[in-house]
Amino acid sequence: MAMNETNAGGVRRRSVEIVxxxxxxxxxxxxxIGRLHAYLEESFPFPFRITVADNASTDGTWDAATELTLRLPHVHAVHLEAKxxxxxxKQxxxxxxxxVVAYMDVDLSTGLEGFLPLVAPLLSGHSDLAIGSRLHRQSDVVRGAKREFISRSYNLLLKAGLAARFSDxxxxxxxxxxxxxxxxxxxxxxTAWFFDTELLVLAQRNRLRIHEVPVDWTDDPDSRVDIVRTAVDDLKGMRRMLHRTVTGRTRIAVPRRTSTPQVPAARKTSEVLPIGANASSHLEYAS
Known part of the structure:
Protein backbone atom coordinates (compact mmCIF):
# COMPACT_ATOMS: atom_id res chain seq x y z
CA MET A 1 0.00 0.00 0.00
CA ALA A 2 1.34 3.41 -0.94
CA MET A 3 1.37 6.39 1.40
CA ASN A 4 -1.63 8.06 -0.23
CA GLU A 5 -3.89 5.01 -0.09
CA THR A 6 -6.50 4.39 2.59
CA ASN A 7 -7.88 1.36 4.33
CA ALA A 8 -11.45 0.08 4.08
CA GLY A 9 -12.59 2.72 6.57
CA GLY A 10 -11.17 5.58 4.52
CA VAL A 11 -8.24 6.22 6.90
CA ARG A 12 -4.68 6.45 5.55
CA ARG A 13 -2.49 3.74 7.01
CA ARG A 14 0.59 4.81 8.96
CA SER A 15 3.97 4.03 7.41
CA VAL A 16 7.49 3.34 8.67
CA GLU A 17 10.94 3.96 7.22
CA ILE A 18 13.72 1.77 8.63
CA VAL A 19 17.25 3.11 8.18
CA ILE A 33 19.09 -6.67 4.35
CA GLY A 34 17.70 -9.75 2.64
CA ARG A 35 16.67 -11.23 5.99
CA LEU A 36 15.17 -7.94 7.17
CA HIS A 37 13.24 -7.44 3.93
CA ALA A 38 11.87 -10.99 3.99
CA TYR A 39 10.82 -10.68 7.63
CA LEU A 40 8.98 -7.40 7.12
CA GLU A 41 7.24 -8.58 3.96
CA GLU A 42 6.06 -11.69 5.76
CA SER A 43 4.97 -10.35 9.13
CA PHE A 44 4.93 -6.54 9.36
CA PRO A 45 1.35 -5.23 8.96
CA PHE A 46 2.16 -1.61 8.03
CA PRO A 47 3.58 0.00 4.88
CA PHE A 48 7.37 0.12 5.17
CA ARG A 49 10.55 1.12 3.43
CA ILE A 50 14.15 0.05 4.16
CA THR A 51 16.88 2.61 3.47
CA VAL A 52 20.54 1.61 3.50
CA ALA A 53 22.57 4.68 4.51
CA ASP A 54 26.18 4.29 3.38
CA ASN A 55 28.46 6.32 5.67
CA ALA A 56 31.28 7.06 3.18
CA SER A 57 32.37 3.42 2.92
CA THR A 58 35.69 2.66 1.23
CA ASP A 59 34.94 -0.95 0.26
CA GLY A 60 32.17 -2.32 -1.98
CA THR A 61 29.31 -1.36 0.34
CA TRP A 62 27.76 1.19 -2.03
CA ASP A 63 27.83 -1.26 -4.94
CA ALA A 64 26.21 -3.91 -2.75
CA ALA A 65 23.56 -1.42 -1.60
CA THR A 66 22.63 -0.34 -5.12
CA GLU A 67 22.44 -3.97 -6.22
CA LEU A 68 19.97 -4.63 -3.41
CA THR A 69 17.75 -1.77 -4.58
CA LEU A 70 17.47 -3.49 -7.97
CA ARG A 71 16.73 -6.90 -6.50
CA LEU A 72 14.47 -6.12 -3.53
CA PRO A 73 11.44 -3.92 -4.28
CA HIS A 74 11.27 -2.04 -0.98
CA VAL A 75 14.96 -1.33 -0.40
CA HIS A 76 16.45 2.09 -1.19
CA ALA A 77 19.92 3.52 -0.62
CA VAL A 78 21.59 6.85 0.06
CA HIS A 79 25.29 7.68 0.08
CA LEU A 80 26.97 10.18 2.41
CA GLU A 81 30.36 11.73 1.72
CA ALA A 82 31.26 11.85 5.44
CA LYS A 83 31.19 9.23 8.20
CA LYS A 90 19.64 12.89 10.84
CA GLN A 91 19.75 13.27 7.05
CA VAL A 100 7.54 6.93 11.92
CA VAL A 101 11.27 6.58 11.31
CA ALA A 102 13.42 3.87 12.87
CA TYR A 103 16.87 2.39 12.68
CA MET A 104 18.64 -0.85 13.47
CA ASP A 105 22.21 -2.07 13.21
CA VAL A 106 23.22 -3.99 10.11
CA ASP A 107 24.29 -7.02 12.17
CA LEU A 108 20.64 -7.48 13.26
CA SER A 109 21.84 -8.20 16.79
CA THR A 110 18.38 -7.29 18.06
CA GLY A 111 15.68 -9.88 17.44
CA LEU A 112 13.33 -8.69 14.69
CA GLU A 113 10.32 -9.92 16.67
CA GLY A 114 10.76 -6.75 18.73
CA PHE A 115 10.25 -4.39 15.79
CA LEU A 116 6.44 -4.27 15.76
CA PRO A 117 6.27 -3.71 19.55
CA LEU A 118 8.85 -0.93 19.05
CA VAL A 119 6.91 1.09 16.48
CA ALA A 120 3.29 0.26 17.33
CA PRO A 121 2.96 2.84 20.16
CA LEU A 122 4.25 5.55 17.81
CA LEU A 123 1.96 4.58 14.95
CA SER A 124 -1.03 4.62 17.29
CA GLY A 125 -0.11 8.06 18.65
CA HIS A 126 0.44 6.73 22.20
CA SER A 127 4.16 7.57 22.42
CA ASP A 128 6.73 9.86 20.80
CA LEU A 129 9.92 7.80 20.82
CA ALA A 130 10.65 4.11 21.37
CA ILE A 131 13.86 2.33 22.29
CA GLY A 132 14.91 -1.27 22.56
CA SER A 133 16.41 -1.92 25.98
CA ARG A 134 18.97 -4.62 26.68
CA LEU A 135 18.82 -3.67 30.35
CA HIS A 136 15.10 -4.38 30.76
CA ARG A 137 14.49 -7.20 33.23
CA GLN A 138 12.62 -9.16 30.53
CA SER A 139 15.34 -8.82 27.89
CA ASP A 140 17.36 -11.84 26.80
CA VAL A 141 20.93 -10.68 26.14
CA VAL A 142 24.03 -12.62 25.10
CA ARG A 143 27.25 -10.60 25.27
CA GLY A 144 30.63 -10.48 26.96
CA ALA A 145 31.19 -9.21 30.49
CA LYS A 146 33.27 -6.24 29.30
CA ARG A 147 30.56 -4.80 27.05
CA GLU A 148 27.91 -5.51 29.67
CA PHE A 149 29.91 -3.58 32.27
CA ILE A 150 30.50 -0.64 29.92
CA SER A 151 26.84 -0.45 28.93
CA ARG A 152 25.56 -0.51 32.50
CA SER A 153 28.20 1.96 33.67
CA TYR A 154 27.31 4.40 30.89
CA ASN A 155 23.64 4.28 31.73
CA LEU A 156 24.38 4.79 35.43
CA LEU A 157 26.39 7.89 34.47
CA LEU A 158 23.44 9.18 32.44
CA LYS A 159 21.10 8.70 35.38
CA ALA A 160 23.50 10.40 37.80
CA GLY A 161 24.67 13.21 35.53
CA LEU A 162 21.63 13.95 33.35
CA ALA A 163 18.82 12.43 35.43
CA ALA A 164 18.02 10.06 32.55
CA ARG A 165 14.84 8.05 33.03
CA PHE A 166 15.47 5.76 30.05
CA SER A 167 17.43 2.57 30.59
CA ASP A 168 19.54 1.88 27.47
CA THR A 191 26.96 13.24 14.27
CA ALA A 192 28.32 9.96 15.64
CA TRP A 193 27.44 7.61 18.52
CA PHE A 194 26.26 10.19 21.08
CA PHE A 195 23.46 11.13 18.67
CA ASP A 196 21.13 8.59 20.32
CA THR A 197 21.73 9.90 23.82
CA GLU A 198 21.32 13.51 22.75
CA LEU A 199 18.02 12.69 21.06
CA LEU A 200 16.71 10.92 24.17
CA VAL A 201 17.84 13.62 26.60
CA LEU A 202 16.18 16.34 24.51
CA ALA A 203 13.01 14.25 24.33
CA GLN A 204 12.94 13.76 28.08
CA ARG A 205 13.63 17.43 28.78
CA ASN A 206 10.63 18.33 26.62
CA ARG A 207 8.29 15.87 28.34
CA LEU A 208 7.96 13.57 25.36
CA ARG A 209 6.84 10.01 26.04
CA ILE A 210 9.59 7.41 25.59
CA HIS A 211 8.44 3.81 25.24
CA GLU A 212 10.87 1.01 26.13
CA VAL A 213 10.75 -2.50 24.67
CA PRO A 214 12.61 -5.52 26.09
CA VAL A 215 14.68 -7.14 23.35
CA ASP A 216 16.46 -10.36 22.52
CA TRP A 217 20.01 -9.31 21.71
CA THR A 218 23.15 -11.22 20.70
CA ASP A 219 26.51 -9.46 20.67
CA ASP A 220 28.19 -9.14 17.28
CA PRO A 221 31.82 -10.32 17.53
CA ASP A 222 32.64 -8.34 14.34
CA SER A 223 31.52 -4.99 15.80
CA ARG A 224 33.54 -2.03 14.43
CA VAL A 225 32.89 0.22 17.44
CA ASP A 226 36.02 1.72 19.03
CA ILE A 227 34.91 1.34 22.65
CA VAL A 228 37.52 3.65 24.22
CA ARG A 229 37.06 6.48 21.72
CA THR A 230 33.29 6.16 21.90
CA ALA A 231 33.38 6.32 25.71
CA VAL A 232 35.49 9.49 25.63
CA ASP A 233 33.19 11.11 23.07
CA ASP A 234 30.16 10.14 25.16
CA LEU A 235 31.62 11.77 28.26
CA LYS A 236 32.25 14.97 26.27
CA GLY A 237 28.69 14.84 24.99
CA MET A 238 27.31 14.39 28.51
CA ARG A 239 29.23 17.44 29.69
CA ARG A 240 27.86 19.48 26.78
CA MET A 241 24.27 18.32 27.45
CA LEU A 242 24.61 19.09 31.15
CA HIS A 243 25.72 22.64 30.30
CA ARG A 244 22.79 23.04 27.90
CA THR A 245 20.39 21.81 30.57
CA VAL A 246 21.74 24.18 33.21
CA THR A 247 21.51 27.14 30.81
CA GLY A 248 17.96 26.20 29.75
CA ARG A 249 18.85 25.51 26.11
CA THR A 250 17.10 22.16 25.92
CA ARG A 251 13.55 23.52 25.76
CA ILE A 252 12.08 23.09 22.28
CA ALA A 253 8.66 23.59 20.73
CA VAL A 254 7.64 20.04 19.80
CA PRO A 255 4.42 18.65 18.29
CA ARG A 256 2.25 16.85 20.82
CA ARG A 257 0.71 13.42 20.44
CA THR A 258 -2.41 13.07 18.35
CA SER A 259 -4.39 10.08 17.14
CA THR A 260 -4.20 11.24 13.52
CA PRO A 261 -0.67 12.48 12.68
CA GLN A 262 -0.42 13.67 9.08
CA VAL A 263 2.49 13.70 6.66
CA PRO A 264 2.63 14.44 2.92
CA ALA A 265 1.62 11.59 0.65
CA ALA A 266 4.35 9.93 -1.41
CA ARG A 267 4.60 8.89 -5.02
CA LYS A 268 6.02 5.60 -6.16
CA THR A 269 9.51 5.23 -7.57
CA SER A 270 12.22 2.63 -8.00
CA GLU A 271 15.07 5.11 -8.00
CA VAL A 272 18.13 5.05 -5.76
CA LEU A 273 18.23 8.34 -3.89
CA PRO A 274 21.35 10.49 -3.83
CA ILE A 275 21.84 12.31 -0.56
CA GLY A 276 19.95 15.58 -0.47
CA ALA A 277 17.27 14.48 -2.95
CA ASN A 278 13.69 15.50 -2.32
CA ALA A 279 12.36 12.43 -0.54
CA SER A 280 8.73 13.54 -0.74
CA SER A 281 8.78 13.02 -4.50
CA HIS A 282 10.81 9.77 -4.52
CA LEU A 283 9.26 7.32 -2.10
CA GLU A 284 7.74 3.88 -2.24
CA TYR A 285 6.39 1.76 0.59
CA ALA A 286 5.67 -1.92 0.87
CA SER A 287 2.47 -3.22 2.33
Missing part, protein backbone atom coordinates in the same frame (compact mmCIF):
# COMPACT_ATOMS: atom_id res chain seq x y z
CA UNK A 20 20.26 0.79 8.36
CA UNK A 21 23.47 2.87 8.67
CA UNK A 22 26.54 1.06 7.30
CA UNK A 23 30.27 1.62 7.01
CA UNK A 24 32.39 -0.95 5.14
CA UNK A 25 29.81 -3.70 5.52
CA UNK A 26 29.88 -5.15 1.99
CA UNK A 27 30.55 -8.64 3.34
CA UNK A 28 27.32 -8.84 5.37
CA UNK A 29 25.00 -6.31 3.73
CA UNK A 30 23.18 -8.57 1.27
CA UNK A 31 22.45 -11.25 3.85
CA UNK A 32 21.28 -8.84 6.57
CA UNK A 84 28.92 9.29 11.22
CA UNK A 85 25.91 7.21 12.23
CA UNK A 86 24.18 10.25 13.68
CA UNK A 87 24.83 12.23 10.49
CA UNK A 88 23.22 9.48 8.39
CA UNK A 89 20.17 9.15 10.62
CA UNK A 92 17.48 10.36 6.14
CA UNK A 93 15.02 10.76 9.01
CA UNK A 94 14.57 14.47 8.37
CA UNK A 95 13.85 13.83 4.67
CA UNK A 96 11.44 10.96 5.29
CA UNK A 97 7.74 11.18 4.44
CA UNK A 98 6.88 8.20 6.67
CA UNK A 99 4.91 8.75 9.87
CA UNK A 169 20.71 4.85 25.42
CA UNK A 170 23.07 2.98 23.09
CA UNK A 171 20.99 0.03 21.86
CA UNK A 172 20.88 0.18 18.05
CA UNK A 173 17.12 -0.30 17.87
CA UNK A 174 15.10 2.92 18.04
CA UNK A 175 12.14 4.71 16.49
CA UNK A 176 10.62 8.19 16.64
CA UNK A 177 7.60 10.01 15.23
CA UNK A 178 8.87 11.87 12.19
CA UNK A 179 7.23 15.17 13.09
CA UNK A 180 8.81 15.01 16.54
CA UNK A 181 12.23 14.26 15.09
CA UNK A 182 12.04 17.21 12.70
CA UNK A 183 11.42 19.49 15.68
CA UNK A 184 14.34 18.03 17.64
CA UNK A 185 16.81 17.59 14.77
CA UNK A 186 18.14 21.20 14.54
CA UNK A 187 19.09 20.97 18.22
CA UNK A 188 21.05 17.70 17.96
CA UNK A 189 24.75 18.48 17.54
CA UNK A 190 26.43 15.08 17.57
Missing amino acids: VPVYNEAHVLADS GRGRAL VWADSTAD AQCGFKAVRTDVFRALAPHIED
